[in-house]
Amino acid sequence: MRIIAGKARSLPLKTVEGLSTRPTSDKIKETLFNMLQSDVPGACFLDLFAGSGQIGLEAVSRGADFAVFVENGKKAAACIDANIKFAKFDDQCLLMVQDARSSVAMLEGKYQFDIIFMDPPYNKGLEMEVLEALSGSSVVKPETIIIVEASLETDFSPAEELGFEITKYKKYKTNAHVFLRRK
Numbered sequence: 001m002r003i004i005a006g007k008a009r010s011l012p013l014k015t016v017e018g019l020s021t022r023p024t025s026d027k028i029k030e031t032l033f034n035m036l037q038s039d040v041p042g043a044c045f046l047d048l049f050a051g052s053g054q055i056g057l058e059a060v061s062r063g064a065d066f067a068v069f070v071e072n073g074k075k076a077a078a079c080i081d082a083n084i085k086f087a088k089f090d091d092q093c094l095l096m097v098q099d100a101r102s103s104v105a106m107l108e109g110k111y112q113f114d115i116i117f118m119d120p121p122y123n124k125g126l127e128m129e130v131l132e133a134l135s136g137s138s139v140v141k142p143e144t145i146i147i148v149e150a151s152l153e154t155d156f157s158p159a160e161e162l163g164f165e166i167t168k169y170k171k172y173k174t175n176a177h178v179f180l181r182r183k
């Protein structure tokens with residue numbers, strides 16, 4: 001696993017050993033960032049269920065001003081911390097070791113994000129729990145792009161009741177990126 005483009009291009013990243021995380025493949029990551037290429041420079045980026053931190057680090061490498069990483073797994077958080085230091089992005093990154101839903105409350109009044117990415121464990125309903133927390137949160141601006149990496153079976157119809165609309169749906173073989181915005 002590596003950073004694909006930007007100032008830290010080709011930098012190898014550590015991953016969490018075992019099956020507790022699913023690193024996003026380089027091909028899917030590149031497709032995602034091609035869709036976001038004009039939105040990332042200067043952005044404030046939130047990476048929820050951050051795993052190894054590769055998505056947020058890719059964003060910083062491609063010109064995001066700042067990234068917040070949220071991960072409650074101790075091994076994964078240690079991996080993110082090591083990757084931030086290795087990439088020398090310490091001054092542009094914040095790591096929060098806690099669950100994604102409560103992190104939204106902790107970030108209230110401190111940040112407003114341009115892009116929020118989440119890659120929760122599949123088929124556990126965590127996407128909707130976090131979207132519920134985000135629905136009334138000041139961390140989400142009207143123009144904030146929210147991207148959820150989810151299994152193909154995930155039902156996003158409750159997102160509309162929470163005040164979000166799907167603006168783009170990119171399907172891959174085993175998962176999808178669902179782009180949402182506030183209505």
